[in-house]
Amino acid sequence: MSAPRTPIEVLVVGAGIAGTAATLAAAKAGARVRVFDGGPGASSLATGAIDLHHWRAGAASTGDPLLARDVLGALAAFVLPEGGSTLLTTAGVMRTALGHDAALLDLSPFAGRCVAVVRCARPGWDADALATAVGGAWIALEARVLRHVDERALVDAGFAALHDDEARLAWLADRLREALATAPTGSRPAALLLPPSLGVDRPRALALSQRVGIPCGEPVAMPGGPSGLRFERARDRALAGAGVERALERIARIERSERAWRVTTTAGTQLEALAVVLATGGLLGGGLEYAPLGRILDAPVPPRAHPPIRLTIDAPVSMGAYGRPLEAPGTLFGAAPEHLAWPSAPDGLLERAGVLADEEGRCLRAPPGLYVAGEIVADATHTWLRALLSGASAGAAAAAFARVTCARSPDRGPPSRP
Numbered sequence: 001m002s003a004p005r006t007p008i009e010v011l012v013v014g015a016g017i018a019g020t021a022a023t024l025a026a027a028k029a030g031a032r033v034r035v036f037d038g039g040p041g042a043s044s045l046a047t048g049a050i051d052l053h054h055w056r057a058g059a060a061s062t063g064d065p066l067l068a069r070d071v072l073g074a075l076a077a078f079v080l081p082e083g084g085s086t087l088l089t090t091a092g093v094m095r096t097a098l099g100h101d102a103a104l105l106d107l108s109p110f111a112g113r114c115v116a117v118v119r120c121a122r123p124g125w126d127a128d129a130l131a132t133a134v135g136g137a138w139i140a141l142e143a144r145v146l147r148h149v150d151e152r153a154l155v156d157a158g159f160a161a162l163h164d165d166e167a168r169l170a171w172l173a174d175r176l177r178e179a180l181a182t183a184p185t186g187s188r189p190a191a192l193l194l195p196p197s198l199g200v201d202r203p204r205a206l207a208l209s210q211r212v213g214i215p216c217g218e219p220v221a222m223p224g225g226p227s228g229l230r231f232e233r234a235r236d237r238a239l240a241g242a243g244v245e246r247a248l249e250r251i252a253r254i255e256r257s258e259r260a261w262r263v264t265t266t267a268g269t270q271l272e273a274l275a276v277v278l279a280t281g282g283l284l285g286g287g288l289e290y291a292p293l294g295r296i297l298d299a300p301v302p303p304r305a306h307p308p309i310r311l312t313i314d315a316p317v318s319m320g321a322y323g324r325p326l327e328a329p330g331t332l333f334g335a336a337p338e339h340l341a342w343p344s345a346p347d348g349l350l351e352r353a354g355v356l357a358d359e360e361g362r363c364l365r366a367p368p369g370l371y372v373a374g375e376i377v378a379d380a381t382h383t384w385l386r387a388l389l390s391g392a393s394a395g396a397a398a399a400a401f402a403r404v405t406c407a408r409s410p411d412r413g414p415p416s417r418p
């Protein structure tokens with residue numbers, strides 16, 4: 001199929017948090033943007049804690065989140081409190097984070113105070129164990145949270161979706177107020193921690209807190225819970241608000257044509273774009289592939305060695321790690337997978353390999369106009385806020401590049417949006 005005559009200004013590949021941030025930043029800069037996405041990636045599996053650096057027990061989260069506020073404002077489902085936040089996981093681990101999904105309860109204001117963990121017969125939820133794990137003034141609180149017995153069997157996201165409904169949220173607020181009224185005076189909780197339950201369409205913690213009269217929220221849950229779905233819904237609303245449609249279609253090839261970038265989908269459709277942002281994620285998102293040498297050893301004589309990690313899209317980028325190009329191993333047998341990843345290799349190749357790029361996401365050793373963002377960037381920390389910041393930066397840079405290209409060749413297409 002032939003490419004359309006008018007190139008898109010900025011084409012973003014991938015709609016995890018990096019691609020979303022790139023799209024919103026490019027659209028805010030006035031570019032006409034299109035997004036192609038292959039479906040859920042790491043951002044849809046994340047658990048709602050927002051970090052810039054990898055969180056380790058005992059380490060405080062630091063960094064300058066100011067740059068993220070535009071994108072977070074458009075998503076309207078995440079918060080970055082001044083001074084960071086303190087979250088509890090469903091495994092009973094207290095951890096710091098720079099920010100969080102707005103349905104999660106920030107425990108920072110409640111140090112040394114009574115927080116009640118609400119009892120609820122749902123899989124993986126043990127209010128008494130959580131209250132004991134934290135200790136101090138924490139208590140478990142009896143309350144009716146399940147309205148029907150079959151709600152025990154719902155997955156977390158399905159249970160959370162029930163509370164998108166106003167009437168159901170009001171019912172829950174009534175039950176929680178009744179439960180609080182039974183708490184002995186003197187040990188009245190300052191906040192309530194509930195199982196993952198507070199909405200999928202939008203975070204419902206604030207609405208519930210207002211009805212109950214004290215802060216209510218969730219802990220950090222397991223991957224695949226409501227936080228990932230809340231991200232997807234927030235993303236779709238933010239993209240629609242920016243006038244950008246997310247096409248659920250995978251990109252197979254990106255190549256430089258005479259006048260622009262030619263992008264081919266797996267279905268064979270071709271488009272042209274003045275600038276492209278690759279935000280296809282790492283191994284989880286599908287942007288990178290672990291390609292062990294065993295595969296080429298199927299041949300009677302192994303033809304060649306190649307690096308064990310490669311890009312899944314055919315694109316003229318340079319792969320690298322540790323600040324230098326990715327090299328093929330010195331032996332045809334290559335490195336065993338356990339030597340590439342944590343815990344055997346604490347700073348292993350699987351965490352580091354990606355596309356070599358500069359600070360703004362410009363691909364090194366590629367023709368101009370090709371950018372990368374998020375986990376696909378070589379040596380990038382694999383965290384939510386890092387992906388967001390790199391996406392915002394690459395999207396703005398791509399829009400600026402498209403604008404300059406348009407100004408140089410006004411016959412190339414219609415003017416940018418105001």
Ligand SMILES: Cc1cc2nc3c(=O)[nH]c(=O)nc-3n(C[C@H](O)[C@H](O)[C@H](O)COP(=O)(O)OP(=O)(O)OC[C@H]3O[C@@H](n4cnc5c(N)ncnc54)[C@H](O)[C@@H]3O)c2cc1C
Binds near residue numbers: 039051
């Ligand atoms: C279980 C889990 C827990 C985590 N916990 C935390 C945490 O506590 N704190 C924290 O800060 N971070 C956490 N992270 C990390 C954080 O979520 C990721 O670093 C971040 O979401 C990566 O975003 P991304 O946009 O780069 O990639 P992704 O979210 O993976 O997005 C990549 C997108 O590209 C699309 N794509 C891939 N190939 C193609 C193609 N050929 N064509 C079109 N589209 C394509 C995919 O469909 C996907 O939508 C966690 C991650 C996971 C998986």
